[in-house]
Amino acid sequence: MSTQTITTQPIAGQKPGTSGLRKKVGVFQEPHYLENFVQAIFDALGDVKGKTLALGGDGRYHNRAAVQIILKMAAANGVGKVMVGQGGILSTPGTSCVIRKHKLSGGIILSASHNPGGPEGDFGIKYNIDNGGPAPEKVTDAIYAKTGTIQQYLISDAPDYDIDTIASGTLDGMMVEIIDPVADYSELMQQLFDFAAIKQWLAAGHRIRYDALSAVGGPYARHIFEDLLGAPKGSVVNGVPLEDFGGHHPDPNPVYASDLVDHLNAADAPDMGAASDGDADRNMIVGRHLVVTPSDSLAIIAAHATVAPGYKQGISGIARSMPTSQAADVVAKALGIPCYETPTGWKFFGNLLDAGKATLCGEESYGTGSNHIREKDGVWAVLYWLNILAATGKSVNQIVTEHWAKYGRHFYSRHDYEGIDTDAANTLMDELRARLPQLAGTQLAHRKVKLADDFAYHDPVDGSTTQKQGVRIIFEDGARLIYRLSGTGTEGATLRVYLESYEADVARHATPTQDALADLITTSRELARISQITGRTEPTVVT
Ligand code: VG1
Ligand code: CO
Numbered sequence: 001m002s003t004q005t006i007t008t009q010p011i012a013g014q015k016p017g018t019s020g021l022r023k024k025v026g027v028f029q030e031p032h033y034l035e036n037f038v039q040a041i042f043d044a045l046g047d048v049k050g051k052t053l054a055l056g057g058d059g060r061y062h063n064r065a066a067v068q069i070i071l072k073m074a075a076a077n078g079v080g081k082v083m084v085g086q087g088g089i090l091s092t093p094g095t096s097c098v099i100r101k102h103k104l105s106g107g108i109i110l111s112a113s114h115n116p117g118g119p120e121g122d123f124g125i126k127y128n129i130d131n132g133g134p135a136p137e138k139v140t141d142a143i144y145a146k147t148g149t150i151q152q153y154l155i156s157d158a159p160d161y162d163i164d165t166i167a168s169g170t171l172d173g174m175m176v177e178i179i180d181p182v183a184d185y186s187e188l189m190q191q192l193f194d195f196a197a198i199k200q201w202l203a204a205g206h207r208i209r210y211d212a213l214s215a216v217g218g219p220y221a222r223h224i225f226e227d228l229l230g231a232p233k234g235s236v237v238n239g240v241p242l243e244d245f246g247g248h249h250p251d252p253n254p255v256y257a258s259d260l261v262d263h264l265n266a267a268d269a270p271d272m273g274a275a276s277d278g279d280a281d282r283n284m285i286v287g288r289h290l291v292v293t294p295s296d297s298l299a300i301i302a303a304h305a306t307v308a309p310g311y312k313q314g315i316s317g318i319a320r321s322m323p324t325s326q327a328a329d330v331v332a333k334a335l336g337i338p339c340y341e342t343p344t345g346w347k348f349f350g351n352l353l354d355a356g357k358a359t360l361c362g363e364e365s366y367g368t369g370s371n372h373i374r375e376k377d378g379v380w381a382v383l384y385w386l387n388i389l390a391a392t393g394k395s396v397n398q399i400v401t402e403h404w405a406k407y408g409r410h411f412y413s414r415h416d417y418e419g420i421d422t423d424a425a426n427t428l429m430d431e432l433r434a435r436l437p438q439l440a441g442t443q444l445a446h447r448k449v450k451l452a453d454d455f456a457y458h459d460p461v462d463g464s465t466t467q468k469q470g471v472r473i474i475f476e477d478g479a480r481l482i483y484r485l486s487g488t489g490t491e492g493a494t495l496r497v498y499l500e501s502y503e504a505d506v507a508r509h510a511t512p513t514q515d516a517l518a519d520l521i522t523t524s525r526e527l528a529r530i531s532q533i534t535g536r537t538e539p540t541v542v543t
Contacts, residue, residue, distance in 0.1 A: 020126025056090020057110025118244030133374025192310030276378030287396025298362030
């Protein structure tokens with residue numbers, strides 16, 4: 001066995017987006033494509049000699065092949081040891097947990113998260129640093145810079161390594177440990193939540209339905225909810241990770257997880273429904289005839305935080321991404337703790353969590369998490385909700401409606417215009433930005449604009465600044481209209497329009513969301529001239 005030095009040249013477009021590099025599987029299978037990016041990671045990190053890394057992915061098509069390539073490249077680059085999830089399986093939160101628990105230098109996660117999989121689907125790769133969290137921008141920028149100058153990569157000519165047997169061994173001199181992907185994670189969950197109370201709640205006849213959408217959340221959910229907590233077998237559905245996710249679009253929202261929503265609307269509905277995405281960092285919580293918005297979920301968890309043993313001392317602060325509704329801000333104010341507003345993407349929470357400024361974090365895109373790891377965490381969120389239900393004896397609907405009655409309701413919706421022409425999307429954003437200076441003080445429908453800007457974030461911990469993170473129009477009554485382009489798609493551009501309005505009056509809390517937001521929706525389309533510029537009169541996905 002020996003190290004091969006392979007001559008290569010830069011490949012355009014290897015810039016990581018909101019969460020790693022995502023492309024069509026076919027692109028990742030092109031000669032040198034994956035290898036160039038992996039070598040760029042090692043080069044950007046500097047000295048990887050003797051370091052220990054975690055490696056795994058969401059099990060999608062090309063996961064196993066990519067694990068073999070990365071193992072051989074790691075060996076050739078002098079990495080000391082790699083801990084690999086059995087079968088190449090590790091969820092994103094699972095990897096974060098392994099990195100932190102074993103004090104690793106970092107990890108490589110193979111996932112395009114909520115994007116569809118299979119030979120025609122998407123593949124992705126991201127690097128996490130030693131705190132267990134996504135590489136911050138200075139690291140992803142350094143990796144991208146290396147992809148622009150790469151001339152060669154190193155790879156061992158060793159045969160494929162057996163990644164299916166839990167054991168330790170070596171690959172061309174590098175130590176390899178194949179680990180149970182679920183063990184460390186489920187141990188951490190048992191420290192954080194009141195498993196005895198949840199067990200009792202389930203034993204009393206309450207039922208859950210967890211739809212893993214044939215993605216990586218399945219093995220975690222089956223072990224935790226069925227084996228440890230005693231939910232009847234079959235409570236977790238689509239629990240086996242499949243290379244094409246069984247045709248599911250592994251994005252836990254009411255559109256792509258409509259089957260789960262239908263079950264919760266049925267006569268014999270379980271007490272709670274839940275789903276997670278491709279890499280199990282997202283979650284959706286569903287009550288009977290009610291889908292909890294992720295923004296509300298963050299606020300509700302914050303308001304009930306101390307029911308869980310791991311958080312009984314209280315929370316130091318909350319952080320939410322800018323487009324996430326202000327429901328959490330209201331709870332933070334009531335608790336007398338700060339609420340931070342960050343750009344979209346979990347990497348911006350890392351510093352706040354490391355510094356102890358925030359305990360809970362959330363994004364409107366079905367992402368919730370805490371300082372227990374440095375990623376959002378689907379199964380964790382579901383356990384938190386179960387802990388709340390078990391501790392209060394209330395239903396999901398009761399918890400939500402009582403929360404609105406106490407704090408007011410933030411009506412919230414996201415309208416996605418997917419697969420639009422990239423030039424048209426850029427034109428739309430540029431036009432909007434150009435008009436921002438004139439918008440403040442003007443009237444749009446019956447609302448007056450209080451502030452109109454392009455969100456810039458100043459990290460209070462490391463002092464870095466991130467510009468152009470989304471156009472926001474904030475109205476005097478607290479309503480908000482936000483526009484940004486997705487950084488995770490692989491086809492054309494996706495325009496995301498985020499709509500939010502506040503309603504204090506309980507009598508109006510039962511209004512259907514799209515009705516409550518109707519005037520804001522009209523304003524959002526007219527202001528940005530969406531149909532004129534993109535040719536679309538309706539969004540592709542409304543959540
Ligand atoms: C989307 C979400 C964002 C999330 C990101 C990664 O990004 O909006 O909130 O952090 O996906 O989630 P964008 O740039 O497409 O809006 V995951 O679960 O796909 O890693
Ligand atoms: Co994800």
